[in-house]
Amino acid sequence: MAAICFSLVSVFIFSLISGYSNALSVDYYHQTCPKxxxxxxxxxxxxxxxxxxxxxxxxxxxxxxxxxxxxxxxxxxxxxxxxxxxxxxxxxxxxxxxxxxxxxxxxxxxxxxxxxxxxxxxxxxxxxxxxxxxxxxxxxxxxxxxxxxxxxxxxxxxPAPTFNITQLQQSFSQRGLSMDDLAALSGGHTLGFSHCSSFQNRIHRFNTTTNIDPSMQPSFAASLRKICPIHNKVKNAGSKLDSSATTFDNTYYKLLLQGRSLLSSDQALLTTSRTKSLVSKFACSQEEFNKAFVKSMIKMSSITGGTEIRKDCRFVR
Known part of the structure; x- marks a missing residue:
């Protein structure tokens, strides 16, 4: 079903920094490493x-x-x-x-x-x-x-690409992240590529009665089956995560509503009313997606746990 879009009347300022650890600061290197x-x-x-x-x-x-x-x-x-x-x-x-x-x-x-x-x-x-x-x-x-x-x-x-919504919710909640964060951060799939192994479960032997996930748009599934045959021998074969995979936009959500998402974990967002409504909202508005993504990125990236500053990122001191 096509999403119903509404015009926005507010402007979001992208310097939102609420909700992060008190140990972190946007000005942390202002004096010590300004460049x-x-x-x-x-x-x-x-x-x-x-x-x-x-x-x-x-x-x-x-x-x-x-x-x-x-x-x-x-x-x-x-x-x-x-x-x-x-x-x-x-x-x-x-x-x-x-x-x-x-x-x-x-x-x-x-x-x-x-x-x-x-x-x-x-x-x-x-x-x-x-x-x-x-x-x-x-x-x-x-x-x-x-x-x-x-x-x-x-x-x-x-979280695995085959996860259902219950598994995704558990994985995110264990890290202090909400269903809203799940819906927003999944939009990171607007960039990039997925190997066949991550979505084979949706296009071959989906269950005992059908080979293809019925939630997937038929022609899209057919194109993926050509790229990723059941006995695929092509190294690194796969598909772009969305049709504009080098541009950060809201195309991911539009395709998801059309049954053209790759991963089970993407499709899972349409299985609860809360996440489905957010998918529709983000599909309608790039601005709303940006706003939610920024908020959730700041929240996720503020989960801290280290103890030192490494001189070489590949090795401990």
Whole structure:
């Protein structure tokens, strides 16, 4: 069903900073490293010029970091000895663009040694990835510390693309995030690409009576079955998460209402009245989506847990 759109009469200011930890501050580096934010933004912009998948990669990397032990840059740590790090856990194998954070860290360290955490660099880079892709910008509260622990086994805590709404609600609530946050943050899927393995369950052997998820638009499902045959042997085959996958916009929600979403976790947003109403709202208004996304990003990125500032984002001191 098409969403009913209403005109907006209010203007949202993107410097919303309510609801974050008292330990964080938007002016945290004002005196100690005043050029940190502009330096990080330049590193992200430079990388984007050579690779248009960088914004989606950085945004996803930040999500995956915050959902394990808080936003402590543990996702950036390399495997060492017998301890397999988060980045080598199954859900994170496809993460990339770590070099962008490395480059930003190197430049910031040259300006302000030992001052800016890798966790803050990742949070700022994710913000810049959104803004430089046509999305909103906002003041990122800073002052996170870097964690020393990174375990691949803990990546099982990440919400899976096959999750239903009950599983999603539980995963988000465990981190202090609401159903409203779930609906808004899912909009991050406006950027990026998904491998066949993440949505095979919807287009092949959906259940004992049908191969295709009946909630999926038939022609869309047929196109995906061609890209991802049941015995797919093409490495890295998959599909864009929405039709404008390098632009941060509300297309994701419009396609979701048309039965053209990829993941079960996307479709799940239409299975409760609250999240479905938000999907319709965001599909109608880019402004309302931006407003909600900024609020939820600040909330999620303020889940802290680190103890130090790493000199090298890939290794503990």
């Amino acid at each position: 940190a934010e502009s330096t990080i933004r330049k590193a992200v912009k430079k990388a984007m010029m050579n690779d248009n998948t960088v914004p989606a990669a950085l945004l996803r990397m930040h999500f995956h970091d915050c959902f394990i032990r808080g936003c402590d840059a543990s996702v950036l740590l390399n495997t060492k000895g017998k301890n397999k790090a988060e980045k080598d856990g199954p859900p994170n194998i496809s993460l990339h663009a770590f070099y962008v954070i490395d480059n930003a860290k190197e430049e910031v360290e040259a300006q302000c040694p030992g001052v800016v955490s890798c966790a803050d660099i990742l949070a700022l880079a994710a913000r810049d990835a959104v803004a430089l892709s046509g999305g909103p910008t906002w003041d990122v509260p800073k002052g996170r510390k870097d964690g020393r622990i990174s375990k691949a086994t803990e990546t099982r805590q990440l």
